[in-house]
Amino acid sequence: MSYYQWYEMTHAALSPARAVADATRLYYKNPLNPLTHTSMGRGVAAMMEMFERVTRRYGKPEFGIETTLMGGMRVPVREDIVWERPFCRLVRFTKAMPSGKDAGPKLLMVAPMSGHYATLLRGTVEAMLPDHDVYITDWIDARMVPMAQGTFDLDDYIDYVQNMLHVLGGDTHVMAVCQPSVPVLAAVALMETRNDPYAPLTMTLMGGPIDTRVNPTAVNRLAEERDLEWFRRNVVMKVPFPHPGVMRDVYPGFLQLGGFMSMNLDRHVAAHHELFTHLIEGDGDSAEKHRDFYDEYLAVMDLTAEFYLQTVETVFIEHSLPKGEMEHRGNPVDTTAIRNTALMTVEGEKDDISGLGQTEAAHRLCPSIPDEKRVHYMQPKVGHYGVFNGSRFRAEIAPRIADFIRSNNGIVVKRAPAPKKIATAKSRGNGNGNGKARTAQ
Numbered sequence: 001m002s003y004y005q006w007y008e009m010t011h012a013a014l015s016p017a018r019a020v021a022d023a024t025r026l027y028y029k030n031p032l033n034p035l036t037h038t039s040m041g042r043g044v045a046a047m048m049e050m051f052e053r054v055t056r057r058y059g060k061p062e063f064g065i066e067t068t069l070m071g072g073m074r075v076p077v078r079e080d081i082v083w084e085r086p087f088c089r090l091v092r093f094t095k096a097m098p099s100g101k102d103a104g105p106k107l108l109m110v111a112p113m114s115g116h117y118a119t120l121l122r123g124t125v126e127a128m129l130p131d132h133d134v135y136i137t138d139w140i141d142a143r144m145v146p147m148a149q150g151t152f153d154l155d156d157y158i159d160y161v162q163n164m165l166h167v168l169g170g171d172t173h174v175m176a177v178c179q180p181s182v183p184v185l186a187a188v189a190l191m192e193t194r195n196d197p198y199a200p201l202t203m204t205l206m207g208g209p210i211d212t213r214v215n216p217t218a219v220n221r222l223a224e225e226r227d228l229e230w231f232r233r234n235v236v237m238k239v240p241f242p243h244p245g246v247m248r249d250v251y252p253g254f255l256q257l258g259g260f261m262s263m264n265l266d267r268h269v270a271a272h273h274e275l276f277t278h279l280i281e282g283d284g285d286s287a288e289k290h291r292d293f294y295d296e297y298l299a300v301m302d303l304t305a306e307f308y309l310q311t312v313e314t315v316f317i318e319h320s321l322p323k324g325e326m327e328h329r330g331n332p333v334d335t336t337a338i339r340n341t342a343l344m345t346v347e348g349e350k351d352d353i354s355g356l357g358q359t360e361a362a363h364r365l366c367p368s369i370p371d372e373k374r375v376h377y378m379q380p381k382v383g384h385y386g387v388f389n390g391s392r393f394r395a396e397i398a399p400r401i402a403d404f405i406r407s408n409n410g411i412v413v414k415r416a417p418a419p420k421k422i423a424t425a426k427s428r429g430n431g432n433g434n435g436k437a438r439t440a441q
Contacts, residue, residue, distance in 0.1 A: 058295060090135055120389075189333050
């Protein structure tokens with residue numbers, strides 16, 4: 001019996017206890033109950049809520065973006081599905097535009113497919129929505145996709161990105177947050193190689209593992225210390241009944257969550273201790289902030305085994321992209337072919353997932369991009385999450401990305417043709433070309 005089956009059985013066995021705990025919490029939170037206003041009552045209610053939250057399975061959160069501010073006026077926003085495949089939906093945040101107003105440049109946000117749902121980028125969407133026509137990849141939990149829908153690997157991911165760019169048109173800007181930096185860079189390289197008119201105008205890569213040999217983190221070292229078979233034996237499991245994807249090989253979300261939590265376990269324990277204290281003290285605002293964060297953080301999805309294993313092998317073990325050895329369905333991924341798409345990279349000074357310099361490496365791999373169409377920005381005093389969310393993102397990073405997009409916006413009338421002969425990244429010494437990036441700090 002696999003860990004996944006044990007997990008499902010344990011979750012089912014605890015269901016009655018969760019129901020009792022929730023009922024007890026409600027009893028001691030009832031304002032008509034005299035015990036509610038005592039320290040004992042608040043303590044019991046707090047313990048019951050903690051038990052229920054710790055043993056709960058967190059479902060997919062909602063984006064919940066109902067309005068945005070445009071030109072000093074608040075306008076309604078709705079979510080529209082504009083493209084759909086078995087493993088992903090492309091969601092547009094459609095703004096109710098005033099007459100004569102433009103929604104702004106089209107921005108495709110490629111959310112990470114690394115455990116959390118796309119709603120993790122809610123703050124990113126909110127920050128970019130006022131001045132951009134925002135679309136986001138809403139990846140589907142692999143355990144919810146029946147086996148009849150086929151497989152999904154890194155090559156399929158790259159195909160999805162290219163298909164979405166074709167749907168949106170050649171006046172699109174793409175933003176890749178963390179993990180998708182590699183497939184997005186690969187997709188743009190393939191499109192530029194074949195002179196695809198739908199290649200994006202700009203490409204913004206944020207906290208992504210372009211070259212994990214640079215300033216490796218604990219996550220990178222773990223992948224290098226294990227071979228692919230170790231990951232196959234220890235983290236790949238079959239989806240159990242009764243999920244729609246029963247018998248599909250996946251990297252389960254609960255294992256990913258265990259890895260996330262173990263990286264900063266002391267901080268998570270302290271946060272839950274603070275929640276218990278806030279509940280007893282009746283500090284509702286602080287407790288609600290904790291609930292909002294962990295409702296999102298603890299909601300995880302399964303990844304298909306083939307996508308996970310191919311990503312580990314290609315990105316973290318073999319470093320195929322920076323070595324110039326990456327292939328997509330037998331075709332070489334030549335990043336030197338990128339010449340029309342402007343490039344911006346963003347990193348966080350304290351990023352412990354994608355080390356400083358790993359994303360900036362994209363500039364070395366794309367020497368054909370003119371210097372005036374490339375920007376690198378390192379945000380001081382932020383970690384991985386702060387690269388795409390939080391106050392510093394809103395105040396310092398988002399405005400720079402918006403300025404970069406505006407500087408390279410407009411319909412491309414004539415794209416630069418491909419050179420007759422393009423040097424491969426491999427021939428340039430593991431991708432260390434002479435392309436220079438302008439640094440804004």
